[in-house]
Amino acid sequence: MLPRCRPRPAVTRLLRSLHSTPICRRELFDPSNVERASDDVDVCIVGAGPAGLSAAIRLKQLEQEKGREIRVVVLEKGAEVGSHILSGAVLEPRGLDELLPDWKSRDDHPLTQPTTSTSMRFFTEKYDFRIPQPPQMAKMGTYVISLSRVTAWLGAIAEEMGVEVYPGFAGAGLVYGQDGRSVLGVRTNEVGLDRQGRMKDSFEPGMEFRARVTLLAEGAHGSLSKEAIRRFKLRDGRDPQTYGLGLKEVWRVDPSKHQPGKVVHTMGWPLDFHTYGGGWVYHMDEGLVTLGFVVGLDYANPYLSPYRELQRMKHHPYFRNLLSGDSSRIAYGARVLNEGGLQSVPKLHFPGGALIGCSAGFLNVAKIKGTHNAMKTGMLAAEAAYDALDSSDDGPVDLSTYEESFKKSWVYDDLYEVRNVRPSFNTGLGLWGGVAYSGIDTLLLKGRTPWTFRNTQGKSDAAHTKRASECKPIEYPPFEAPLSTDILTSVTLTGTNHAEDQPVHLRVRRYLTPGEDVGREGSEREKGLRTEKWTEDVEVRRAHVKTNVGEYAGLLGRGCPAQVYEYVDDEGADTATEPEKAGWQGKRLVINSQNCIHCKFCDVKVPTQDITWTVPEGGGGPKYTIT
């Protein structure tokens, strides 16, 4: 297959020309010069997660109530609904109760494990003891679930109601109006491009869905959401979003260790008192336990490896005991989550669409629950969209009523109450200041204070990273299989895979007009597709390696929970002219994009902020079923 594309020595070339079949050379894909299939829908939702599916189901409910038909399409980059869903999780059923009041009577629902007890424990290296927990976490009436399974169940319900759900198709780009000021729909990913971006025999261009309403429900730090926020300046006047990285494993534990419905949250070891984070252990149904931890991505030490932290957390006597006996690990995964709370919620709507769920960022950090808010905002957006589509006005739909209804809803109250909790951890007092303040705020004041802590410096998580020279490398203990294993063994458990010969979806890219004008690329022909100006050339790559290796000890190589990034030795790196081979002082960056589990850590945390996560061919990525 490939030898066609490599330059051949003269002798063979001569022989080739006597051959009867023509040498077929692959052409480079030109995004401005392609015919796309197009389809018209009323609402296009990007992401079949709790928010996206709640919006879809709500739209179909409104269709049944009011009679006006509405065509709803949901695009999902995972191979199946639920494949890319990862969460703790303890679900507050508030959103579900409103969406499907009769859910308990459906006999296939996966919320089979109610929470039976909640507690909080503080860990030191050898010991652990119970500590008081904020009342928001002590709340009962919740369920210990696998969010992947619940989402798959919601997906089946949506399909029954007539929603067109298309797993295996990623929302690759937004279709902009002629003036670049509104969104007219979504374009799916191309398939059949080789690693150099040339069209293979199996090439098919992405399809365009022209939708009057586009709802972005991609989860935390979604790729299209990032683009929409940047281009429509939805963050003006708000704090930047801050994130945490959640890593988890699911174990089948020894029956003697299993306490169904037990919910435990942990603080302290292995994280130091300057690093925000904490762990959890939830006992699920069917003898399974989910455990994991979240680390705030504003961590300062570039030597920190969230994966190694998780593995050494399991060496603690509490976990050793829990996972002893007849136990086996059945899942692993990671995903970034929002921590900015109310202060970081952007403007929620733009001409032609809106952000719902974690794409906007409604996670309640004190409870570490966001699914109920995601579902409710999905429903609110659906109601606003349905009414907005009622008007016969042809122009881009205005969903400002969604933003208004959000401000009046219990989601807003839910977030308002805890808005000062996470920022209180960002003072010099670190963990202690945060615990002290949050203790008072959540137990006594319940957020009824006149002040709101803002991120006045506007510092992103990446900017909080200190230089490696200012920090100490962390000595992680060696792995003790089967309790703790090396990262690649864990990555196989995610079931992640991407078709090999496709462009690397993690782009080392620098935007030329950061957040300013809507630029144009390509030929004069307008297909309603506009892109910004950026470069991915040798200089960007070289600068990336120089800063990341020189100043930050190769942070991505340590931090990525799937070992996608490696800074390897390569003598020819300094003089190489191709971006992929370019490097600095004998080191270059290798991106093993096949391992990617779509967590978005790199996009958030890379100190040079030059990694743009784009969608790979749909159907790839992790195959979570029980996370």
Place this chain on the structure above:
Amino acid sequence: MRPSAVRLLNILVPVKRTVDYAVKIRVNPDQKGVDLNVKHSMNPFDEIAVEEAVRLREKLKGEVKSIKVVTIGPPKASETLRTALAMGADSAIHIEVPDSAPAPEPLSVAKALRAVIQKEKDNGGVDLVIMGKQAIDDDAGQTGQMLAGLMDWAQATFASKLVVDPKAKVADVTREIDGGLEEIKCRLPLVLTTDLRLNEPRYASLPNIMKAKKKPIQKLTPADLEVDLTPRLETLKVTEPPKRVGGGKVESVDELITKLKEAGITPVKS
């Protein structure tokens, strides 16, 4: 002189819904099977079979009358059929079995396919059956051969190249065998099983998936086909392969010979 009747090809492609090839499988605690609560997709060799049928139509154009896909499986297997329809098949037959039913064995599958082919006689019959050489869950590799035996048809297994001449009712097949490649000429009707190098399956594009929703899927039960799918084999135990033990190093050839002798390997005079 009267022109010979144009014989149009009817192609049948049996497909199987199996655990996705990228999933890490786990043996169940009861050691009777593997965890099936994971992602399933079409058996990769069957995808190649569907692709080959679609390519035949692209090559032979009007001479291919129909491409029918058939599967035996639980209700969820209809998704596999929809994928095949999106790749280019015309219609599908779903032989539905309950979720709890054990996976059918190759002989049962072959008998069911024979029944389907006999049923299709009213629709013009079947000239060519293209199927995967084996399913990646049981690796049996028997169904194609058994079907050919039951039908008394020609069989060409492990095909890496297929050229069909519908007028002469002959197919040239290149097979992958241990010694290399074997080229055979087969008379239709033919059962062909696909090997990896036959083709690279296309992606089902979204417009095609949307069109596939309108293509017909006929639902049948094993009783409709008068076929008994009860397993004749009983799985006693399923375990993971033993963990790899490290090897040892030897310092000299004499030590190597001693170790070989200890292991019970005796020299043979050449």
